[in-house]
Amino acid sequence: xxxxxxxxxxxxxxxxxxxxxxxxxxxxxxxxxxxxxxxxxxxxxxxxxxxxxxxxxxxxxxxxxxxxxxxxxxxxxxxxxxxxxxxxxxxxxxxxxxxxxxxxxxxxxxxxxxxxxxxxxxxxxxxxxxxxxxxxxxxxxxxxxxxxxxxxxxxxxxxxxxxxxxxxxxxxxxxxxxxxxxxxxxxxxxxxxxxxxxxxxxxxxxxxxxxxxxxxxxxxxxxxxxxxxxxxxxxxxxxxxxxxxxxxxxxxxxxxxxxxxxxxxxxxxxxxxxxxxxxxxxxxxxxxxxxxxxxxxxxxxxxxxxxxxxxxxxxxxxxxxxxxxxxxxxxxxxxxxxxxxxxxxxxxxxxxxxxxxxxxxxxxxxxxxxxxxxxxxxxxxxxxxxxxxxxxxxxxxxxxxxxxxxxxxxxxxxxxxxxxxxxxxxxxxxxxxxxxxxxxxxxxxxxxxxxxxxxxxxxxxxxxxxxxxxxxxxxxxxxxxxxxxxxxxxxxxxxxxxxxxxxxxxxxxxxxxxxxxxxxxxxxxxxxxxxxxxxxxxxxxxxxxxxxxxxxxxxxxxxxxxxxxx
Amino acid sequence: xxxxxxxxxxxxxxxxxxxxxxxxxxxxxxxxxxxxxxxxxxxxxxxxxxxxxxxxxxxxxxxxxxxxxxxxxxxxxxxxxxxxxx
Numbered sequence: 001x002x003x004x005x006x007x008x009x010x011x012x013x014x015x016x017x018x019x020x021x022x023x024x025x026x027x028x029x030x031x032x033x034x035x036x037x038x039x040x041x042x043x044x045x046x047x048x049x050x051x052x053x054x055x056x057x058x059x060x061x062x063x064x065x066x067x068x069x070x071x072x073x074x075x076x077x078x079x080x081x082x083x084x085x086x087x088x089x090x091x092x093x094x095x096x097x098x099x100x101x102x103x104x105x106x107x108x109x110x111x112x113x114x115x116x117x118x119x120x121x122x123x124x125x126x127x128x129x130x131x132x133x134x135x136x137x138x139x140x141x142x143x144x145x146x147x148x149x150x151x152x153x154x155x156x157x158x159x160x161x162x163x164x165x166x167x168x169x170x171x172x173x174x175x176x177x178x179x180x181x182x183x184x185x186x187x188x189x190x191x192x193x194x195x196x197x198x199x200x201x202x203x204x205x206x207x208x209x210x211x212x213x214x215x216x217x218x219x220x221x222x223x224x225x226x227x228x229x230x231x232x233x234x235x236x237x238x239x240x241x242x243x244x245x246x247x248x249x250x251x252x253x254x255x256x257x258x259x260x261x262x263x264x265x266x267x268x269x270x271x272x273x274x275x276x277x278x279x280x281x282x283x284x285x286x287x288x289x290x291x292x293x294x295x296x297x298x299x300x301x302x303x304x305x306x307x308x309x310x311x312x313x314x315x316x317x318x319x320x321x322x323x324x325x326x327x328x329x330x331x332x333x334x335x336x337x338x339x340x341x342x343x344x345x346x347x348x349x350x351x352x353x354x355x356x357x358x359x360x361x362x363x364x365x366x367x368x369x370x371x372x373x374x375x376x377x378x379x380x381x382x383x384x385x386x387x388x389x390x391x392x393x394x395x396x397x398x399x400x401x402x403x404x405x406x407x408x409x410x411x412x413x414x415x416x417x418x419x420x421x422x423x424x425x426x427x428x429x430x431x432x433x434x435x436x437x438x439x440x441x442x443x444x445x446x447x448x449x450x451x452x453x454x455x456x457x458x459x460x461x462x463x464x465x466x467x468x469x470x471x472x473x474x475x476x477x478x479x480x481x482x483x484x485x486x487x488x489x490x491x492x493x494x495x496x497x498x499x500x501x502x503x504x505x506x507x508x509x510x511x512x513x514x515x516x517x518x519x520x521x522x523x524x525x526x527x528x529x530x531x532x533x534x535x536x537x538x539x540x541x542x543x544x545x546x547x548x549x550x551x552x553x554x555x556x557x558x559x560x561x562x563x564x565x566x
Numbered sequence: 567x568x569x570x571x572x573x574x575x576x577x578x579x580x581x582x583x584x585x586x587x588x589x590x591x592x593x594x595x596x597x598x599x600x601x602x603x604x605x606x607x608x609x610x611x612x613x614x615x616x617x618x619x620x621x622x623x624x625x626x627x628x629x630x631x632x633x634x635x636x637x638x639x640x641x642x643x644x645x646x647x648x649x650x651x652x
Contacts, residue, residue: 075619075622075623076616076619079612079616081609081612081613081616082605082609082612132613133606133607133609133610133613134606134610136606137602137606140602160616162616162617162619162620162623163619163620163623163624163625164620164623164625166623166625230623230624231624234623234624234625234628235624238625481642481643482641482642482643483641483642483643484642484643550639550641550642551639551642553642553645554639554640554641554642554644554645557645557647558642558647559647560642560643565643
């Protein structure tokens, strides 16, 4: 028997209840949709409207402004000046001859030149670029007249360097559209530039750009201030140019650093190439300027006392079979550490390195900052090379003591000498002092940063005294400056020849020194790579050091540290 | 007469509107010209400032002092620095 539910059973056949359910469902859907729309409109409005706008529109900038580059004292080194380029759209020109005559007279160019360009181009050609404001004004006045029909004046920029070629290797280049291409210009391109006069635009079906409305924006670009002092830079460049003229080196570098802050005050290179500073990118075997590092390591590690004497092996030392080092510059059987530096003895420095041992010497090289980038923040900085100590042979260890078998950069060497000069602390070198935005915000980038203590204050003092004797009675005599104690070291390193081995006629001469030696204010490094006229560190580079240091000391008003000079 | 009155009011209103419009257009043109002149004068000023920078560069000053005024560079030991001047 089938049991049926009665037709009028309550809860199943209640029409009113059913209707209210259906109505509820019918209202719920629009309510949910309305709720979602409210949510999107109220909370997600910006996100979706900008998405939609991006899909339809583009923002095109008519212009791009760019900040300047200045030296530490605010002297302009690079600045953009607004100019215009003048072009001709042929099909809109009404009176060809009159337009040619007007342009030739105004722009001071031959009429024939314009006519030639007209004949060679299809529809558009540039008549002149980098038009100065006065001339632009004359051209702009006829734009609405028949004479100006077809003439297009487009804004562009000229990057002007008021000090000419000075520091151009650091500054780098920026193009007429205000885009940085190399050097500091490229590195700080983003904060230095801003697109302005932006217009909302969309493309029509035919591909034409239809401009909509302009956007208002505040200009806020960065001006970059370097630690470079333009006067110090001038002295360094002048001295370097004189040396280049006299000795004709392939390359030349002069670097000036404040040892107490790590600030680079001048960095001159020869030849000058936009954005390619040899001070940070050049690598070389330092030769004898590296002996100070070995001697400092020996004293600081307690391997040798400052007054130690080293046996000279009859001035012909056979390190291993077939590898002999000669000292021809003296006749002594023993040399003190001071004399090793004064006479630049390879045997002495090699024996010192051997006494120290590979592991300790390597760890000091690393502590001084060799074999790694200094993070001075310059594009393309090299890191040099210090091979791991466990691969060194006895010969490797000995030769590294006098600066062969390692490659360093000028910025590494000067920073290491700054550590010797400032009491033993390796300072972070700085090239950019601060970034100043046009809205007033200042970002200081050159606060002195102590990386680590490399040698003790006592070793630093001893080293300064030893290096002072190099200039007083040793190979660095030509770096002497009246009234000031100078400490420094010469270097004459033979270069690896392409055929293998070291070439006698191909060498790097250098001098690195600090002044005043009792409390150094400047550390200066001079490098002349492969001079055509044969020279040594003592005859070629030391005089350049003096030529840079003298006016620097006078300019900064550094008091003499000698009391008995006349 | 009623329409004439309305027409008169319309013409007066139209005249005022046109006058205002022309006035605004004229002022706009003048402002645009002035802005153009300002931009050009600013650019010219920037050139002059850069020329001053160039002329005050250490190279120019040294050259002028040595060649035109017969000056020579001082040696550092000849400089006397007075206390408090640095």
